[in-house]
Amino acid sequence: MNPEDVKALVEAGFDDAEVAVDGGGDRFLIRVVSDAFEGLMPVKKQQLVYGCINQAIADGTIHAVSIQTYTRAEWEKAQKMGLA
Template sequence: MQPEQIEQILSQALELDHVQVTGEGNHFQVVAVGAMFTDLSRVKKQQAVYAPLKEYIASNEIHALGIKAFTPDEWQKQQKFGQL
């Protein structure tokens, strides 16, 4: 599976302002930004990103998935302080 495929799946399934996937083989890192994450705990944010990818995780096309999910405000703060 390619990072671009994961980006497309997440973009179609979730209301995101920005999604970036890096990695290779079956190990990937996701940065997802969207207002949909407002008022969600970190765990709930990660569950929202995992949900559209469940079948690929189950088939081992995705073995490891690191997720950083932000609201637009959180994303701006992360970028401002260079924490990513």
């Protein structure tokens, strides 16, 4: 699986999200910026992303992921602080 395929899976699960995916083979870093995360705990945010890729994990296409989730406000703050 390539990063573009993973990106398409994640984008399909969100109405309005900025998605970036790095990696390849069966290991990926996924960053999702969406206001859908507003008010959610970090675990719930990751669960929403996992929901988009669970089938690929279950069939072994994806083995390992690292997920970063941000609301738009959190992403802007992280960028200003040099954390992103």
